[in-house]
Amino acid sequence: MMRPVEKSETPEYRWYSYVLFATGAAVGIFGVWTLVRDPAGNNPDYSAITAFGFNIGHDVIVAPLISLVGLAVARVIPLRARGPVTFGLLASAMTLFVAIIPLRRYGANADNPSVHPINYATSVPTVLAVVWVISAVWLLFSYRRQAPTL
Amino acid sequence: MRLFDKLDRFDPNRFVRFRSSLHDERVATYLGIGLGVSFFVCFGTGLISHVIQYPPSWYAWPSRPAGFYRISQGLHVASGLFALPLLFAKLWTVFPKLFEWPPVRNVAHMLERASLPPLIGGAFFMLLTGLANIFQWYPFRFFFPSAHYAMAWVTIGALIVHIGAKWSIASRSLRAPLDGSGDDVQGSVFTRRAFLGSMLGIGGIVTAFTIGQSFSPLGRLALLAPRRPGVGPQGLPVNATAVGAGVVDAATSSDYRLVVQAGTAVPLSFTLDELRALPQRSAELPIACVEGWSASAMWTGVPVRDLLRMAGAADGAVAQVESLEENGLYGKSQLNRHHAADPDTLLALQLNGEPLHLDHGYPCRLIGPNRPGVLQTKWVQRLVVL
Numbered sequence: 001m002m003r004p005v006e007k008s009e010t011p012e013y014r015w016y017s018y019v020l021f022a023t024g025a026a027v028g029i030f031g032v033w034t035l036v037r038d039p040a041g042n043n044p045d046y047s048a049i050t051a052f053g054f055n056i057g058h059d060v061i062v063a064p065l066i067s068l069v070g071l072a073v074a075r076v077i078p079l080r081a082r083g084p085v086t087f088g089l090l091a092s093a094m095t096l097f098v099a100i101i102p103l104r105r106y107g108a109n110a111d112n113p114s115v116h117p118i119n120y121a122t123s124v125p126t127v128l129a130v131v132w133v134i135s136a137v138w139l140l141f142s143y144r145r146q147a148p149t150l
Numbered sequence: 151m152r153l154f155d156k157l158d159r160f161d162p163n164r165f166v167r168f169r170s171s172l173h174d175e176r177v178a179t180y181l182g183i184g185l186g187v188s189f190f191v192c193f194g195t196g197l198i199s200h201v202i203q204y205p206p207s208w209y210a211w212p213s214r215p216a217g218f219y220r221i222s223q224g225l226h227v228a229s230g231l232f233a234l235p236l237l238f239a240k241l242w243t244v245f246p247k248l249f250e251w252p253p254v255r256n257v258a259h260m261l262e263r264a265s266l267p268p269l270i271g272g273a274f275f276m277l278l279t280g281l282a283n284i285f286q287w288y289p290f291r292f293f294f295p296s297a298h299y300a301m302a303w304v305t306i307g308a309l310i311v312h313i314g315a316k317w318s319i320a321s322r323s324l325r326a327p328l329d330g331s332g333d334d335v336q337g338s339v340f341t342r343r344a345f346l347g348s349m350l351g352i353g354g355i356v357t358a359f360t361i362g363q364s365f366s367p368l369g370r371l372a373l374l375a376p377r378r379p380g381v382g383p384q385g386l387p388v389n390a391t392a393v394g395a396g397v398v399d400a401a402t403s404s405d406y407r408l409v410v411q412a413g414t415a416v417p418l419s420f421t422l423d424e425l426r427a428l429p430q431r432s433a434e435l436p437i438a439c440v441e442g443w444s445a446s447a448m449w450t451g452v453p454v455r456d457l458l459r460m461a462g463a464a465d466g467a468v469a470q471v472e473s474l475e476e477n478g479l480y481g482k483s484q485l486n487r488h489h490a491a492d493p494d495t496l497l498a499l500q501l502n503g504e505p506l507h508l509d510h511g512y513p514c515r516l517i518g519p520n521r522p523g524v525l526q527t528k529w530v531q532r533l534v535v536l
Contacts, residue, residue: 012318012319013258013314013315013318014317014318016314016317017258017314017315017317017318018314019314020310020311020313020314020315020317021258021261021311021314021315023310023314024265024307024308024309024310024311024312024313024314025307025311026307027303027306027307027310028265028268028303028304028306028307028308028311029307030303030307031300031301031302031303031304031305031306031307032300032304034299034300034303035297035300035301035304038296038300041292041293041296041297042292042293042296042297042300043291043292043297046290046291046292047275047292047297047300047301050275050290051267051268051271051272051274051275051301052267052271053271054270054271054274054275054278055267055270055271055274058241058270058274059245059248062238063241063242063245063248066238066242067168067242067245070170082340083340083341083344083348086340086348087340087344087348087351087352090235090348090349090352091348091351091352091355094234094235094238094352094355094356095355095356095359095374097234098231098234098281098356098360098374099374101281101282101285101287102285102374102376106282106285106287106289107282107285107286107287107288107376109286109391109394111391111393111394112388112389112391112394112509113381113382114377114378114381114382114383114386114387114388115285115286115376115377115387115389116285116376117377117378117381117382117387118372118373118375118378120374123373123374124373124374126373127355127359127373127374130355131355134351
């Protein structure tokens with residue numbers, strides 16, 4: 001049965017929920033203590049702001065952007081092709097997200113050619129090609145499965 | 151909460167509508183299980199590496215099985231990369247919850263929601279700083295290993311709270327009968343099943359094109375990986391170079407000596423030729439980095455236990471290896487009783503039958519089984535019994 005996440009009822013907390021709350025809180029407090037006890041190494045304020053910034057960045061930019069792309073796909077792409085196209089777009093986005101660091105040569109060291117040892121300008125398009133081949137095969141199967149029979 | 155009932159006109163759901171059938175409890179549950187497993191694997195394998203590098207006084211990490219550290223850190227990075235698309239998918243699936251109204255319903259619910267910023271922020275912090283680290287890119291203003299370790303505890307704590315809060319909902323949604331709603335029976339729209347399969351597939355793609363950095367048979371597939379097993383001096387990657395460590399002159403000097411010292415006994419001193427004249431042993435051992443990459447090679451050199459015996463050290467001695475690199479973070483490493491006594495713990499002089507390349511630690515480096523790469527000290531000049 002489908003149950004939209006926003007329609008969820010107030011969670012039922014059982015006894016084990018409270019055990020896990022207490023355990024999680026203790027573990028988390030240990031983490032905060034570990035973070036703040038080495039201010040020179042951990043820069044706790046900066047680390048906390050960075051983590052909180054990732055939260056905000058996701059909620060304000062990434063999630064709305066994905067929703068907008070989803071809306072655009074729903075409007076532009078024919079029904080049968082939506083699955084493969086959405087997969088292709090998401091897989092391409094994730095590939096580029098992972099590859100953006102080496103593509104921009106961040107962290108590369110002229111002294112040490114064993115770091116970033118690949119020509120990412122050709123290897124990343126190869127991965128993207130594999131992604132879209134998978135999408136195309138899915139699309140083909142999707143249409144073949146739907147082909148009208150006599 | 152009555153206050154929020156009075157503020158119903160501010161309910162964001164009056165303005166925002168989420169129509170996709172993918173914003174669904176069962177989808178969120180499956181993604182949450184996948185993420186939870188990935189994060190606990192990541193946390194456990196990360197903790198292993200931390201304990202080896204900063205061991206408590208009562209514990210000595212074993213030297214066997216030789217490849218265990220390699221597998222654990224390959225798993226650490228692979229599970230982190232696999233989790234990345236799952237995290238985005240999970241957060242998008244539950245995005246409507248951000249507009250939940252009333253935003254808090256009771257004290258426990260308020261605490262549950264308060265655990266979300268550390269959970270989500272911590273999860274992104276761990277995965278994104280980890281991603282930058284495997285590519286050796288450090289744009290942040292903290293020491294990566296230390297902050298990554300501390301934030302791991304914060305994140306896993308928040309995750310445990312979240313599991314406590316969601317257990318009953320997750321159990322209910324997994325038990326609920328499937329009625330096909332949200333799944334297009336013609337199989338042509340992006341169904342919940344197709345969405346979950348796609349997310350697993352994307353995680354699989356990212357993993358498949360990077361895992362070759364630690365699993366040599368898939369080395370040629372490592373099209374997104376920061377390392378390749380066969381690329382580097384003598385066909386083996388390195389992290390620190392001799393130039394970067396500032397040891398070129400000292401390592402190539404004819405004055406080089408290895409000093410072995412046990413207690414108050416007169417220290418032993420060896421030239422490189424004298425080390426070569428000692429009984430040699432060969433062992434196939436991996437260099438395995440916490441950044442996930444690893445590669446095996448055949449190392450030849452003098453067993454550390456032989457040198458310790460020559461210096462008069464007792465059985466079960468603990469030793470410290472010191473590098474010519476005096477200012478580096480990893481210029482010294484300790485050998486606990488297991489590693490010091492293991493016959494395959496070598497001060498290596500050769501790699502795959504050739505003298506060590508300068509970047510691999512020429513004239514002499516430590517190599518031992520089941521140790522992190524950062525503790526395989528290069529350009530060794532002293533071996534001291536502690």
